Amino acid sequence: xxxxxxxxxxxxIYTDGFQALDDIHLDIEEGEIFALLGPNGAGKxxxxxxxxxxxxxxxxxxxxxxxxxxxxxxxxRQQIGLVPQELSLSIFESVMAxxxxxRGLYGKPRDDAWIEKILRDLTLWEKRDQRIMALSxxxxxxVLIAKALxxxxxxxxxxxxxxxxxxxxxxxxxxxVRGLREDGVTIILTTHYIDEAEEMADRxxxxxxxxxxxxxxxxxxxxxxGKKQLHLVLxxxxxxxxxKLQQFKLESxxxxxxxxxxxxxxxxxxxxxxxxxxxxxxxxxxxDLQTEQSSLEDIFVELVGNKA
Amino acid sequence: MNIYAIKAIYxxxxxxxxxxxxxxxxSPVLSTSLYFxxxxxxxxxxxxxxxxxxxxxxxxxxLIMLTLLSESVNNAAFGIHMPRFTGAIYEILxxxxxxxxxxxxxxxxxxxxxxxxxxxxxxxxxxFVDYSIAHPFIFLLFLILTSLSFCLFxxxxxxxxxxxxxxxxxxxxVLTPLTFLGGTFYSINMLPPLWQxxxxxxxxxxxxxxxxxxxxxxxxxxxxxxxxxxxxFLLLCLFIVHLIFKTxxxxxx
Numbered sequence: 001x002x003x004x005x006x007x008x009x010x011x012x013i014y015t016d017g018f019q020a021l022d023d024i025h026l027d028i029e030e031g032e033i034f035a036l037l038g039p040n041g042a043g044k045x046x047x048x049x050x051x052x053x054x055x056x057x058x059x060x061x062x063x064x065x066x067x068x069x070x071x072x073x074x075x076x077r078q079q080i081g082l083v084p085q086e087l088s089l090s091i092f093e094s095v096m097a098x099x100x101x102x103r104g105l106y107g108k109p110r111d112d113a114w115i116e117k118i119l120r121d122l123t124l125w126e127k128r129d130q131r132i133m134a135l136s137x138x139x140x141x142x143v144l145i146a147k148a149l150x151x152x153x154x155x156x157x158x159x160x161x162x163x164x165x166x167x168x169x170x171x172x173x174x175x176x177v178r179g180l181r182e183d184g185v186t187i188i189l190t191t192h193y194i195d196e197a198e199e200m201a202d203r204x205x206x207x208x209x210x211x212x213x214x215x216x217x218x219x220x221x222x223x224x225x226g227k228k229q230l231h232l233v234l235x236x237x238x239x240x241x242x243x244k245l246q247q248f249k250l251e252s253x254x255x256x257x258x259x260x261x262x263x264x265x266x267x268x269x270x271x272x273x274x275x276x277x278x279x280x281x282x283x284x285x286x287x288d289l290q291t292e293q294s295s296l297e298d299i300f301v302e303l304v305g306n307k308a
Numbered sequence: 309m310n311i312y313a314i315k316a317i318y319x320x321x322x323x324x325x326x327x328x329x330x331x332x333x334x335s336p337v338l339s340t341s342l343y344f345x346x347x348x349x350x351x352x353x354x355x356x357x358x359x360x361x362x363x364x365x366x367x368x369x370x371l372i373m374l375t376l377l378s379e380s381v382n383n384a385a386f387g388i389h390m391p392r393f394t395g396a397i398y399e400i401l402x403x404x405x406x407x408x409x410x411x412x413x414x415x416x417x418x419x420x421x422x423x424x425x426x427x428x429x430x431x432x433x434x435x436f437v438d439y440s441i442a443h444p445f446i447f448l449l450f451l452i453l454t455s456l457s458f459c460l461f462x463x464x465x466x467x468x469x470x471x472x473x474x475x476x477x478x479x480x481x482v483l484t485p486l487t488f489l490g491g492t493f494y495s496i497n498m499l500p501p502l503w504q505x506x507x508x509x510x511x512x513x514x515x516x517x518x519x520x521x522x523x524x525x526x527x528x529x530x531x532x533x534x535x536x537x538x539x540x541f542l543l544l545c546l547f548i549v550h551l552i553f554k555t556x557x558x559x560x561x
Contacts, residue, residue: 052402056556074310077404088395092327097320104316105403147399 003027003063004079004155004186005051010060012046012210020046022210024060028155033177033187035201035218037194037300043210044190045085048157052082064155078106081153085160087140091133095124098132099146106151118149121176138169145176156180158189162196174200194300206300229292230261230272235285242282248275313405317413318420321387325421332383333425340375340429343367344436347493352437358495359526364437369520370492371433376426376451377458377487377512378479384418384462385475392467397559407553415459422455439523446531447522453538454515460545467558486512491520496528511537 005028012021020043028034038044049055051062053069053076062069067076090098099115119125122142127135132143141161148156158177162170170193177187177200191197197204198218205215214221238256248271251260261275279286325332344364352364359366391397400410433439441447461478469475490512496504507513508529518534521527527534552559 052398054398054401074404077402080402082398082402084395084398086395088398090391090394090396092324093320097323101316101320102399104312104319105399105405107310107312107404109312 002030004030004065005188006061006063007047007051008061010047010050010062011058012043012050012055013058020210021050021057024207024210024212026205026212026215028186028188029203031181031184031186032202033181033189033200034203034205035197036188036190036205036207037197038190038207042207044207045159046210047207048082048159048188048190052080052157053077074107078151079154081148081151081156083141083144083148083156083158083161085163087137087144089132089140089143092131094129094131095119095135095143095146096128098143099150102147103150106153108151114152115150118146121179122146123172138165141165141169145173149180153185155186155188158187158191160190162191162193170196228263230263230275231290231292232259232261232279232286233257233288234259235287238284244278244282245275248278310403310405310409313403314409314413314416317400317410318417321414321417322420324387325383325417332379332421333428336375336379336425337428337432340371341432341436343371343374344433348433348437358498359524361524361526362438365439365524366495366520367493368430368433368437368439369523370487370490370516372426372429372451373454373512373516373519374484374487374492375429376422376454377483377515379425380418380422380455380458381462381465381479381483382475383421384415384459385466385469385478387414387418388463388466389469389472389475392559393472401559407550410553411460411463411549415456415463418459418462419452419455422459423451426451426455441523442525443522447519449535450515450519450522450538453535453542454519457538457542457545460542460549464545464548464552467552470558483512486510487516491516491528511541514538 005026007024007026010021010024011019013019024043024047036044036047046055050057051064051069053073062076064076064079067079069076093101096115096119099119100110103111103115116125119128122145124139124142124146127139132140135143141164145158145161162173165173174196177189181187189197189201201218203215204218204221206213234257237254238252238259240256241250241252248261251262252258253260261272263271276286344367347367348364352362352367355363357363357366388397391400465475465478469477489507490510491507496507496513496517499507514529514534514537517528518531518538521531521534551557
């Protein structure tokens, strides 16, 4: 796959000395949905802002579809649409006027058919003549998306797009994002909702304290770093683990009422049959059993926690 | 050049003016008309002529300049400050537009409004006092150059100000006193020699004087010097705006 965004050795040090980005190297592939995860203050918004031209980098290089964001800023920026985190809108404008304004800013002539399409897709068409100040928070968020799409960008940055929106709108936005991806738009998403990344992303990057600590395919990441656990609820408590069970490195909970066996998802064979057989030989009666798989959230917390 | 972007910013700003006609046009026209009524018609009729010009007519160029300066600064400052205040400036900074295009859009719209306002005030003055314009071309040149340079200055104020109070400081605390003391209501030749010299440090003197020359061929300083001062101020403002975008001062982190 070709890189649509290529970031090399990117650093950002603010005037107060705070290093927001530390030697970032990242390639975003054409047509993918890339989720950038990280705790508050990790550098997600700074990274996006530099690529979009809102913040100046201290050093490093960023190319958008081969165009350097400084030397060739017009061609680089024409490719990009940005949905910011804050509801930053001129509240006295009408929806239609502000979306047309955005298209003009990106050097595109007026295209009523396209603007109507995106306003309809975002269920904003009926509100096109309303002033933005009269819209709800969710509607304002849609206006921001409409503005970002007004010039038909090939790369779309969504900085916490579903922060503060209801479940229904979140689902609608996910649908919209999938639709854009089908149209060939590359999407870079930052989010606090890890289930959002788990649901939508093709690849995941984790940033913490200004450093990219991991980039991988979502499925590969979950397979590599995810773990499965077998929870066994015993009929009778085990006051002490028998010698024969030591090899399984079991975790004992509830005074021996519950045993947890953690196994590697990457291993082709696990030792569950052997464990169950051993328990049977020892006469340990199992009352209930279930398996659990770690979510992306568990992986994220572990990653960020380990690097903290 | 990104013509569509310039057009978008220009029309956006002009639409803002149209939405606020009472505040943008009617209010300054009314307040300037009050000056014409009080100083031009009422008191002016009892005043002696200055440099052979009836007092009511003498103050017309200065009063147009008074409104022009403050409205140019106010309008341009508000135009760039508002998107900074709401955060909507992100879109302009992220768009494929050069500094020059941003400035042409914002300052062009503000200057257009100022020129329209200046012409309306000039026509309104006709209702109260009798005057003539000896050099219409020079009149227009001063009107446009002054509008442009003070709109640029307003743009700088709008970037510099980090609140609405600061936005008002320059027009109210600096420009209005300088205009009142810059020969709007009198010829600086009427002042004692020491004050004449001090007054020459007031840049507004050159604007009012040059503008008055376009009306009556009468001025406190040479019209060429006046034009030179306006052009110098324009270039200074352009240089500061260039520095603002080059360094990202208060616009980019």
